[in-house]
Structure formats: structure tokens, C-alpha cells
Amino acid sequence: MGIPTDIVLYTAATPNGIKVSILLEELGLEYKIRSIDLGKNEQKEQWFLDINPNGRIPAITDTWTDGTPLRVFESGAILQYLVDRYDKDHKVSYPRDSKETWEVNSWLHWQMGGLGPMQGQANHFNRYAPEKIQYGIDRYTNETRRLYSVLDTQLAKSASGYLVGDRVTIADIASWGWVASHAWAGVSLAEFPHLEKWLHALLERPGFEQGRHVPKPHTAFELAKLSPEEMDKKAEETRRWIQESMKAEAKK
């Protein structure tokens, strides 16, 4: 049994969603899972917009020490909140007045502002765009490769095998789900040996293994084994949903 909390995690099986469940598992916290059906646009329903006005997963609700309710959205902000409040022993973080804290924060922001959005655009142009735009595919696939090489270079210098210092941190957790989904974005790990090693080494941690399957089984490694044609077929259903919701949002 874990440490009891009032945390409810609103999530779906995406790289941003599993960041939070991996951290919750690493910290040994108990939490409730509320799976959000993206295909039915549940994230745009009013009750969820009251939790996250941006209409995206993940988000959490919790109870503060004075008994009042709290909501946090944006995966990076959630990771910081959980570590600040629940990782007093620094299992996956560093003391607040250490330089390592700020190095972790740099990598976390790098993932949030760079790797996530750019790999997301690579997914869009490789898998979901209404027309094939070679330029769009190249622009974002190449930027994702560049960002992977930044990670690879950092890991090559690391004695511990983690991004910052001697332990796993939210810097590793934030990027892991994105790197695990590399094939979907059209990027191979063959040219990034340190990154590939890091990806699989982290999988041996029980927290990563349990957290990645929330709220449903993590399929990135199975998807990576599919042929391009099979991947394209898998993308078809999502493509239809994404284009419909893009049209609906433009009309607002």
C-alpha cells in the first residue's frame, strides 16, 4: 500500500499523461484515476474545463493542508507540485537550495517548451495532417532529432545514467514518454545510443513500469515494431477525430 492522498489524476494514454502517473508511482503515493476519453472530447466538457480551462490532459485535483481543494494543470506544473509537496526525502529531487534543482528545472522546461511541442508537430505532419506536406514532416522530424541529440550528448557525460546528478528526477520522467514514442514521430534511436540505453534502463524501475500503463496499457514499444503501412492504418482513426475537432475549434 502506498501513502494515502486525496489526489485524483485526470489523464489519458499519452506522453504527457504518463509523466504524472510515473511520478506518482515513483513517490509511492496512492491516487485515484479518472480516465478522460479524448475520442469523445470529454476534455472539452464544462466540468473538466473548470479543472483545466485549457481543455487538455493531464490535470490533478488534491486537498491542501488546510482542507481546501486545489487543482493543478500543465504536466510540468503538476510534476513540480508533487515533488515540492510530497518528496520531502528527495527520492526523485534535490534540496531546493541546490544547483541541481535548477538544472532539473532547465531540463523540465526544455521538455515542456521544446521536445513536447516539436515532437507533437512531427506526429501531426507524419500522421494526422489533412494533406502530405513534406516540408512540415522534415521541419519537425529534424527538430525532434536535434532535441534527441541534445539529450544523447547530456547522457553520454552522465556517470549515473540519469540526466541530472546521481538520481532519477522529473527531468528524466518528463522526457521518457516522448522518447518512448519516437517511432510514431518518425525518428529512429539508432543514432542515439546513450538515449536508447537510458530509455530501457528506466523501464526497469517499478515506478516507470507501473506508471506507464495508466490509464491503459502503454503501446509505444509495440507500435514501433509495425511497418509504415500498419502505422498509417493505426493513425487513420485518430486523424479523423483530430481533423473534426480542429474544425470545431476554428468555428468558435
Add this chain to the structure above:
Amino acid sequence: MILKPIKLYWRNHVPNPSKVLIILEELSLPYETSWVELDGLKKQPYTDVNPNGRVPAIEDPNSGITLWESGAIVQYLIDTYDKDNKISYSSFPEKYLTVQWAYFQASGQGPYFGQAAWFNLFHEGAYGESPESAKIRYGNEVKRIAGVLDGVLAKSEWLVGDKCTYADLAFTMWNMQIAFFMGSRTGEHAWDPDAFPHFTRWQNACLARASVKKVVSVLGEQEVKSG
């Protein structure tokens, strides 16, 4: 204690280094900029400062830290130097709500406004005709984000609590660019600030702050200093 100047690695006219400059001004910190040439970003010695090869980065001789990513730099400056909470909160839940909006800016606003700017302004010059579907995609995202902010700002003057914070100011420089990078769009794809009245009122209030005015006045400079 007299502080030594914080070194800000800087390029002008781009929104992220000036986002940090606004905070340095708000907190009245001593600083000096260090210009990085465009072709120097992705190679040593600059990649020793920031392995990601982008501006901004800072070196703070008062604590010995070197730091990159604008959002991480701003959090460091706030934690270290905004002890009076001039533009931040230490109270619950405002402290975490401010972090939340700062992430929304760094992951939601910046990257997508950047893509809209690319496809509307720069793609054509580099590669020929810019794909219309990409212009529509990112133009719609600019409006969606403005809509999220407009909805929240209809109910309150600032994003968090009753004062301007570093989260509000994180959005200002990219917002300032909208009219410029959406200028070529027409009809239903055009940018109309009046469609987002609360957003526009808020942006104007940010632009009216002394810190932002100073930063706007030095946007063309290669060298900027405090004072």
C-alpha cells in the same frame, strides 16, 4: 549586500530573452547582456553554457549558477530575488497557480506562436510558397490560446490573484508579435484584437508597465545594461 551584475546571453527582437529582461527590470536587479551571434548558438563555447543552443541563458556571479530555458531562469530569479513577492506569491494556492500559467505560456503559447510566425512570415522566403493548411493550423491555435486567456481574464484583472505576476509578464513579448505575424491573414483567418477584449485590455496593461516599456525601448539593441 551589493549584487554583481547578472550576465544575460541575449539576442534582440526575439521574445524569449526579453521575457527574462522584463523580470530583471521588475526586480531592479543589476544585469548586463552578452551578445550571441546567430551562427555561434549551436557550437562551443556557447553550447557549454546551454547544450540546447538557444538564447536566453544566464550566469549569476552572486550564486555561481549558469542556467538556461527562459521559464527556468524566471523561476530562479523569482525564488532567489523576489522575497517581497512583488510579482509572485508564496501563499497557497497562488504560488502553484502562477507556476501553472507560466508553464502554459512556455509550452502552449511560445512554441505555437513561433510556428505561426514561421509559416506566415519566414517560410516563403526560405522555401517558396508556404502551405495554407499549416498557416490555418497555427493561426487557429493562436486564437484558441487567446480565447483561453480571454475567458479567464473576463473574470479577473490578472491571471493569478489581484496583482500582476511573472506569469502575466511571461506572455507579453509573444503577444506583442501577434499583429505582426498574423498581419498577412485575411477574412476569417485574420487576427482581430476586438474579438478578445479582456485579453487585449490585459496585454495593454502589461505593456504599460515601466519594466516592459524599458524592454520594448531596447529591443533593437545589441547591448543592454541595467540602470
